[in-house]
Amino acid sequence: MNPEEKYSISGPINPDFKFKKVSSRDLEYYIRGLQQHNKFVLSEAITLIESQNAQKSIKAAALMDWAFDHLPKDSLRIAVTGTPGVGKSTFIEAFGNLWVHHGHKLSVLAVDPSSQISGGSILGDKTRMTTLAANPEVFIRPSASGGTLGGTALHTKDAIMLCEAAGYTTSIVETVGVGQSETEVHHMTDVSLLLVQPGAGDEIQGIKRGIMENADIIIINKADGPQLPLARETQKNYSNALRLFHHPVEGWSVPVVLVSSIDHTGMDEVIRHISDFISFGKNTGYFYTKRKTQEERWFVKQVQRLMEKWFFSNIHIKTHFEKLRQQLLDGKISTPAAIRKMNNIFEQEMNP
Amino acid sequence: MNPEEKYSISGPINPDFKFKKVSSRDLEYYIRGLQQHNKFVLSEAITLIESQNAQKSIKAAALMDWAFDHLPKDSLRIAVTGTPGVGKSTFIEAFGNLWVHHGHKLSVLAVDPSSQISGGSILGDKTRMTTLAANPEVFIRPSASGGTLGGTALHTKDAIMLCEAAGYTTSIVETVGVGQSETEVHHMTDVSLLLVQPGAGDEIQGIKRGIMENADIIIINKADGPQLPLARETQKNYSNALRLFHHPVEGWSVPVVLVSSIDHTGMDEVIRHISDFISFGKNTGYFYTKRKTQEERWFVKQVQRLMEKWFFSNIHIKTHFEKLRQQLLDGKISTPAAIRKMNNIFEQEMNP
Numbered sequence: 001m002n003p004e005e006k007y008s009i010s011g012p013i014n015p016d017f018k019f020k021k022v023s024s025r026d027l028e029y030y031i032r033g034l035q036q037h038n039k040f041v042l043s044e045a046i047t048l049i050e051s052q053n054a055q056k057s058i059k060a061a062a063l064m065d066w067a068f069d070h071l072p073k074d075s076l077r078i079a080v081t082g083t084p085g086v087g088k089s090t091f092i093e094a095f096g097n098l099w100v101h102h103g104h105k106l107s108v109l110a111v112d113p114s115s116q117i118s119g120g121s122i123l124g125d126k127t128r129m130t131t132l133a134a135n136p137e138v139f140i141r142p143s144a145s146g147g148t149l150g151g152t153a154l155h156t157k158d159a160i161m162l163c164e165a166a167g168y169t170t171s172i173v174e175t176v177g178v179g180q181s182e183t184e185v186h187h188m189t190d191v192s193l194l195l196v197q198p199g200a201g202d203e204i205q206g207i208k209r210g211i212m213e214n215a216d217i218i219i220i221n222k223a224d225g226p227q228l229p230l231a232r233e234t235q236k237n238y239s240n241a242l243r244l245f246h247h248p249v250e251g252w253s254v255p256v257v258l259v260s261s262i263d264h265t266g267m268d269e270v271i272r273h274i275s276d277f278i279s280f281g282k283n284t285g286y287f288y289t290k291r292k293t294q295e296e297r298w299f300v301k302q303v304q305r306l307m308e309k310w311f312f313s314n315i316h317i318k319t320h321f322e323k324l325r326q327q328l329l330d331g332k333i334s335t336p337a338a339i340r341k342m343n344n345i346f347e348q349e350m351n352p
Numbered sequence: 353m354n355p356e357e358k359y360s361i362s363g364p365i366n367p368d369f370k371f372k373k374v375s376s377r378d379l380e381y382y383i384r385g386l387q388q389h390n391k392f393v394l395s396e397a398i399t400l401i402e403s404q405n406a407q408k409s410i411k412a413a414a415l416m417d418w419a420f421d422h423l424p425k426d427s428l429r430i431a432v433t434g435t436p437g438v439g440k441s442t443f444i445e446a447f448g449n450l451w452v453h454h455g456h457k458l459s460v461l462a463v464d465p466s467s468q469i470s471g472g473s474i475l476g477d478k479t480r481m482t483t484l485a486a487n488p489e490v491f492i493r494p495s496a497s498g499g500t501l502g503g504t505a506l507h508t509k510d511a512i513m514l515c516e517a518a519g520y521t522t523s524i525v526e527t528v529g530v531g532q533s534e535t536e537v538h539h540m541t542d543v544s545l546l547l548v549q550p551g552a553g554d555e556i557q558g559i560k561r562g563i564m565e566n567a568d569i570i571i572i573n574k575a576d577g578p579q580l581p582l583a584r585e586t587q588k589n590y591s592n593a594l595r596l597f598h599h600p601v602e603g604w605s606v607p608v609v610l611v612s613s614i615d616h617t618g619m620d621e622v623i624r625h626i627s628d629f630i631s632f633g634k635n636t637g638y639f640y641t642k643r644k645t646q647e648e649r650w651f652v653k654q655v656q657r658l659m660e661k662w663f664f665s666n667i668h669i670k671t672h673f674e675k676l677r678q679q680l681l682d683g684k685i686s687t688p689a690a691i692r693k694m695n696n697i698f699e700q701e702m703n704p
Contacts (some may be wrong), residue, residue, distance in 0.1 A: 138447055307663050331644065343658050
């Protein structure tokens with residue numbers, strides 16, 4: 001008997017079960033949990049795929065394999081972007097509750113470019129989404145990670161798949177609004193909502209490059225009270241600025257919506273625009289092409305990781321690399337010289 | 353005679369010189385130009401290292417080799433970060449002119465995460481830095497690129513080296529304030545200035561992760577006129593928020609400075625803090641460690657690029673990779689299955 005099976009939920013009762021259970025989850029445990037829409041198991045499954053542990057990564061790969069074969073026919077992946085402080089959490093809470101009210105199951109995840117220095121978490125503060133967190137149809141995954149740039153983003157993509165396989169057919173991916181998360185999130189979602197605050201035209205000039213280009217729907221948040229006139233002005237400015245851009249979807253003109261979490265206005269309009277954008281994308285084929293391109297991009301990224309793994313499994317390469325790296329740190333070699341030497345070593349190994 | 357030498361500036365006069373000169377610049381042309389602090393040649397040299405052309409890249413590598421061997425004993429690399437619209441260009445203009453007035457030669461570069469959709473440029477609009485652009489002691493490099501994410505950042509690092517080898521011993525690197533440039537810029541500079549606007553405490557809560565952690569000096573820009581009281585309030589808020597962070601340099605407490613480009617206030621203070629930070633870093637050794645770590649990181653990144661080059665020079669690997677990628681785009685294989693197959697191919701090739 002496989003030592004893992006012994007402690008699986010389908011295996012015999014074992015006095016050590018409690019003590020051993022964390023380390024001995026088998027594939028069936030995860031699959032059964034996901035099939036039962038079990039939030040706790042879903043959470044454990046995401047932790048599994050985030051793990052750097054080699055043995056766990058084999059299990060994680062098998063789980064992802066299963067998940068890919070059990071994706072729902074229809075799913076929706078929404079990006080919520082915007083600079084810090086713009087009110088993304090409040091928006092997601094209001095939107096999410098309404099969305100679930102419309103009969104959907106929802107997961108909320110984060111693309112975290114990761115704080116390279118201190119680690120830390122976003123969405124960690126669930127108190128910012130209390131009603132959403134309490135909703136039985138909603139799965140919230142706080143992102144807590146000290147991973148490398150890009151690595152976490154890849155895991156987020158896998159996490160979306162797990163959520164979908166577990167029946168959470170709509171996913172909202174929140175970005176921290178700094179670093180590369182803004183860019184990465186577009187490579188794993190179907191529609192991008194850009195949240196902005198009522199503000200001056202000057203900022204629009206600045207923001208338009210890069211961020212605005214990726215927005216499918218622009219939401220002017222906090223459009224209430226004394227800010228309402230400024231919000232209307234901002235709406236006009238964005239609408240004008242948008243004329244300078246070619247949206248990747250030919251024929252789609254990016255709507256600019258005023259939203260207030262206090263006055264509860266604009267949310268229906270947001271839902272309508274999302275639905276329009278998705279229908280439009282499905283009719284033109286853009287929706288499906290984008291998803292395929294995303295898978296292809298993800299494949300390329302994973303292949304790059306595999307390359308590293310296999311190159312460094314070559315002891316000759318690994319030894320030279322470490323030696324050169326140390327010489328560099330000791331100031332005994334210049335960077336271009338180190339790169340040239342490494343290139344020669346690759347050449348030798350690939351053309352023996 | 354080498355065909356390149358024929359048209360080099362040291363070679364014989366040739367009637368085709370004018371026509372051929374762009375394609376036939378030899379290494380000596382660049383080196384002599386950099387030695388003479390020639391801005392035009394420096395600009396050409398940066399274009400050379402940005403080139404994707406294989407033959408040019410050999411020349412570029414040789415030039416970088418030379419540059420590394422001719423770096424000045426003392427140089428200073430300053431990052432200027434902050435969200436779009438915060439006034440980075442205006443700040444750099446005012447700061448740069450004062451810095452040059454203090455007897456330095458200055459280059460201004462940009463880390464451009466590159467607009468993945470439309471391309472485009474920042475700093476392209478030199479009219480925003482008119483007096484600085486006209487200053488003979490200043491070299492401004494507008495960033496115009498449609499390169500891949502990260503790629504441009506690597507070139508920026510090389511560009512700093514070229515500027516330094518050409519005698520521009522201080523470099524200011526401006527970020528676009530979105531995408532991964534914020535993160536990348538810290539891997540190529542000695543000191544990071546974060547520009548913020550007078551604003552509410554709410555934003556500070558949001559901004560603090562990631563961006564604030566990397567700031568060595570925080571500058572509250574536009575601290576003038578009716579905004580001055582708010583700016584003072586913001587200064588207090590940031591100072592309080594900073595208590596939550598451990599700056600990587602033990603013992604350094606991040607100063608928060610009020611600056612006005614209109615009232616010409618605060619700039620001397622900024623210069624003093626930069627100088628303090630550098631002295632502090634040199635005394636503790638942090639300055640030197642950071643630079644070495646940056647070189648090491650750059651080496652690792654380049655090695656990753658070499659890996660790709662060499663792996664794909666293997667026709668067996670390349671063929672399988674392209675086939676799997678196409679199957680993925682055609683929906684004929686799942687992503688995990690494609691990755692697994694690729695892994696098997698790597699295994700075969702690396703353990704023949």
